[in-house]
Structure formats: C-alpha cells, structure tokens
Amino acid sequence: MFENTLQGALIGVTVIPILILSLPTTSFVRYAIYPLPALLVLRALLWPPTEGLAKETYLLGLLMTDTSFKMFDYLYLQGYNAPAKFLQVDRVGRTITKVHEYPKDTLGQVKWALSLVTSHRGIGWNIQVPLQKIKYPSSRVAYIFESMVSILSIYLGLYTCGSLCDYMVQVLRKEADSPYPWIYGLFKNSIFQMVVAFMGIFAMVSNSVLVYNLARMICVTSGIKGNWGKIESWPNMFGEFEDAWSIRNVWGRAWHQNLRRCLTAPGEKVSSLIFGSSPKLGRVPRLIRRYFLVFSAFGVSGLLHSLAVYYGSKTDTMPYEDSTPLHMRPGWYVTGYFFYIQPFAITLEDFICWATGTSTESKGVKATKVRWFVGMVYTLTWFTWGTAVLWIHPQLASLGYQRTSDAELGYVHILVSTSEAASILPLNPWPAVVKTVSPTFWDVYGYFKSSGLGGYLYLYAYTTLEILGGSGFNVLKSASSVV
Template structure:
C-alpha cells in the first residue's frame, strides 16, 4: 500500500515536471516512459482513493488525462521553444533553472492555458476586468452557493432516474421521452459540480493572493451558444481537453495521414481523433468506477458526437448554398430543439450504466434538502413517500 502511494508522485508527477524543466533535447521524450507505465499500473492495479463511484470515475479519468497531456507536452510539442507566457516574449530555454522550474509548474497546472500565448480566448466569456480582489471573492462565493443550490435540486430528477432504472416508469410515449430526459441529470451534475469547485478554488486562491481575478475566466460558456452539437462542445462546454486533443488530432492528420492543413478532410480527421481520445480518457474512468471496460457506452457516446457534428456540417453547408446561411432566431430555436433531442437520444446509453452502479451504493444517496423543507412546510407526506 505504501509503495503504491509513492508510484504516482515519483514516477508520474516528478518525471512530468522534470520534462518541462529540462532544456530541449532529443532525450527529453524518455520522460514519457515512466509516466505512461506508472499511470497504466495505477489504473489497473492501484487502490481507489474512496469507495464512491463518482469520485473513482473522476480519479480514473484524471490518470488518463495526465498521460494525454504528457504526450502532448513531451512527445508532440517542444514546449520551451513553442509555448510561452503572454507576458514573456522570450524562449524560457535560455532562463536559469529556478525560472524554468516556476515556468514548468505553471504550465503543468493549467489545463486551459490561461495566461499563456496558446490560450483559446475566443471560446470563453470575457475575463473579470476592473474588479477588486474582495469583490471578486464575494462574487465567486455567491456563485458557488448558487451552484450548490442547483446541485441540491438535481437530486429530484436523479431520484426519478433511479425509478426509471429500477423499471418503475414505463418507456412508452411521452412517459418514455420524459424517462430518457432524466438521464441528462448526470451531465447537469458535471456542470454544477465543476462550476462549484471552480468558483470555490478561485475565491480561495485570489483571497490569499496566489492569483488574480483575471486568472479565472468562467469555466463554461453561454447556454445561448449551444444551438448546435458542435457549438455545445466548442463554445459552451468546458475546454479543459481542447489543447491536447487538438494537438493529437493535428499530429495524426499531418504526420500519419499526410493531409493538407485547412482542408475539410483534415478537419474531420482531427474531429474524430479529438472525440476518440476524449472517449478513451473517459473509458478509463468507466473501468475504475465499474470494473469493466465494455459495460458503459462511453466510446459510442463520444464517437457519435463527431458523427453528429459532421452531419451538422453537411446540413449547414447545404443550407448556405440554398440561401439560408444567415443565423436567425428561428434557426437558433430549431437548433436548440435539435440539440435537446440529440442529448435525450444519445446520453442514456452512456449514463445508464453509471446510474445502475450508483443505485447499488449505500450511504451516497441523498434527498434534496430544499425538497424536504418544502414537504415539511406544506405537509406533503404523499410526495415524501414518492420522492
């Protein structure tokens, strides 16, 4: 047990950090070997930190994510010559060791490249500007409270979903449509959970002076931008994976298939590589949480996203040729209905196996606190038995 606890810091974190600190060299790629081996060993044989499927899923996903990021920063990218901070125009390779260590730590701990030249600024809401430190902290704590309330309310459709899994709700007609819609609560849990943790972390680090408000742009985009499946993933959903899935997609498109950059075929290859890699990463979480590589519908779900986006691309191009290229309120409304219908169809096979796992867990089910208060105030004993 003690040896297992040392494997991750000594053979994963440390080699990754050293690979970012050492000056450019052909031998720098050797640092990837212990990182890959250590994370595979931990994934297959390591002890889970807790006996709770949601946390174990996140842990397994984080192991695979680390390998993917290391592959990008060690195998595909000459980081010290290609990446730089926005406030630093020089190549860090010429800097002293202490500065390279600080630089490497910053690169290692930012998944979205905030403050770096490769930051994707067009995909996020604007950064906080002209706001005092404590006004920012109070704002983030209020937002964290808001997402906690949403998280509490999510327990209501979650209990309905458990009833669907247990076969207590029929799957015919409108009832079946509603039953399938309850599976979307698992995506909502990811959204509220990440937002709540992000806002708390932002408030803490800014309050103690470790970061500035400008370092914490919103982690998710605007709901109003999600009127296609492509825009849902590219503009609304978190962009923590964008850097490394894009890097691998471009590498495979250019170096393996030798496709010309900017062509439709190259774009589609990069699209499918990005979602395949994302699927593999989430598959690692499936394995740790469900002890099975094949039980969940993860790979099917993520590859279907690429299929849906490709379909949208064809439809949008056809509409443009027919003179309907301008985005209107009507086209957005149609798009929102399409995206909602897509999720209702595509999500259940992915989240259903997780629902079955969570039903069997003892001590991790909770009823909505807000619902309990309302029931006590209204005396809704019948509703209490149902929910």
C-alpha cells in the same frame, strides 16, 4: 508505497512531469526519469486495481487518464525539448505581444514547469485555446461576489436535482406512495427519465466546477503571484446556454474546454505529417484535414472516458447482490460510443446546413429567432437522448450499477447515481435552509387552509419543500386527507 497501481500512476503523471520539465534538457537525471510517467501509466493499464469501490476507482481513473493525456502532450508528443515548444507569452486579444524567455535559474524553471502543467486552457502560453469574448467583473469584490453566487447556484442545482431523483426512485420502487396514479406513470416514462438524466449529467460534473470556482476565488482574492492571481486566467468553465444551438457549437463553445488541447494535439500532430502546413493546402485537402481533426479529437475523448470505466470495471464487480451478471453487461469500451458518434452528427449537421444554405454563424443564427429556436430544440433533443442511452446507461451498466430488480423501471439506475452524486458533495447549505424554512411554511399553510384560501396551491408548494427536506413522502401519502 501506494494502495494500487492507479494511485501510483496518478502521482506519477502529476508530480514527476514537473520535476522533468524543471530540469535542464542535458541533465542525466532528466534522461533517467523521462520515461517513468509513461511506464507508471502502462503498469496501471496492464495491472489495474482489483479492490475498492467501482465508482471511486472510476473517478480516480478519469482523473489519472485526463492528467496523463495532458502530460503526454507536454512530455512526449511535442518532443524532448519542451521549452522550445511551449512559450510563456503576453497577449492583447488574440495577438501575442511578448514572448518570455525560458528561465535560467532553478527556481524560475520550477515555476515555469508548474505554471505550464496547471495552466487552464493554456492561458498565458502559446498553446492557449480560443476563448469567447468574456466580460470580466470590474473589481475583485465583484469577482468574489460572482463566484459566490455561482457556488451557491451549483449547490442549489445539485440539491434540487438530487432530491428529485431520490423521490423518483422511491416512487418507482414503491418505497413511497404517489398521491396520484399519473405521477408513477410520468416517472416511469422513458422520455421523462431521459430529461432528468440529462439534468443529472450536470450534477456529476458540478463537483469539478465547484472546485474550480473555489480555487479561482481563493487565488484572485489572495492576489497570488503569476497567472493564477489574474482574473483573466479564470474564465467561466462553461459557455453560455444560448450558444447551444448546434451540436458543433455545444462542443466548441457551450461545453467546457478544459481538455481541448490534449484532445486535439494528437490529431494535429498526425495531420501535420499527412497534410503538411494548413495554409499551403488546397480547398479539398483543407476540408479533409478539418474533419480529420474533428474525428480524431472525439476518438481520443472516447478513449479517455472509456479507460476510466475500464479501471472501475475491474473493482467491486458486484456492487449489489442483484447486479446485472457480468456476461450481460456492456464492455467498458461501449462508453466511448457516445463520443465516437459525435463527429458523424457534426458532419451531417454541417452538410445539411451547407445544402440548405442555413446560417452557421453565431450572429446570423441569433438574429433569426426561428433558426435559433429550431437549433436549440434539435440539439437538446440529441443530447437528451444520447446522454442517457449512449453514455450514462452503458457506463453504469458496465460498472454493475444496473440491478435486475429494476429491469422494468427504465433508467432508474441513472437516477440513483445522480442522487448519490449530489449528496456526497460537502458543505451544501441548502438542506439546512429547507429544514429551517419548511416548518414556518407549514404554519403559513395552516392559516390559509383554515381560511379556505389557496389550499391546493400551498399544498403543492409545501410538498415541494418537504420533498427537498426528505420527508415529503408521508405528506404526499396523506395529501387527499389534508385538503
């Protein structure tokens, strides 16, 4: 029925839970199919697909694992009677003003189930994760305009980052000459590569951001019924960059919160069994419980991301003829190390702030520019290093995308993957824009060159356009003769 067990599991954790949650808790059919999603996921784990492209299987595995963790919470973690645990509510701020009853008709129950499994951050439910104060656009037109600007910005960022990575790869592999020797040295510098790789992670996650922006624009514009058509149901996927002044704040406010519920729910369940109700705890047990939840959430996150690599590592084990031999690659589980180390960093960060009396409140931090600046510097340094060294590098190496011929070129395999991730996104308008603008700019440059004004400045600007257009290497090669 399906090409492989992974595809079957993905269908199983997306469609079947809606059917299960739509049926009465006393239904025999519900009892019969209740374990089916878990069995399909177990089948995919025990007999993963062995054919196909590693990257495609990895993305499919990430989507399936992400969805299965969410369904695990809805179907199994909270017990069999989901309607008693998950309640549709109305809110004013953080205060619940109304609790809606579980529908009694079949169509209403289907809508209830569909709304639950597709809810973004639990908005409209009693499981809503904390949201930052958001200033929503004043009208649908303003909302559509904001979404379009966001979409075009994502496309531009992807295109620019992908073009830069593609250019760096060609220079490092000496498939194109650099106009100056220092450019090759800069591109080969591991710190510079880490910075570009850090930019590249956003290219890799921008696909989901783009789909999210398109979906919210369509739903809000069409005025679709239910929570999907409400502007308030579609907050920005990521927080503000200015809030990335601590490691804790990056994960809690700046980074996306799409997985927050499914990552924290297992720890909450275990902690309730160990510690009991939080309000009744003393200061020390409450502190232990707090950090237990941090460590458990990142433990689940590391497992989720590692499982996606596990699936990818079973297919197309030699994507290149000179891929690193299997016995020299890190295991699929190494990808999780990036996430496993985060709670240790957060704990150390909290301890240092406590010991030095440093403010950890947003208002206090932003009121002191030096504190905010220092926080931004060390946080960005931490993630720039960790993203390349602990996350993307071992992940690509485990999937076989590190080549022996690139052994002396640092993190060039990350640059290659970033370039490919940026190029596969359809409907990007910026390549056509650059190709249209570039010839015109060349005519303007020729005029200023002949007049002797601004030759170097225009050469650099033109070269940038040509790099983005894909033909900048020939220009760079003859740069010295042009000026």
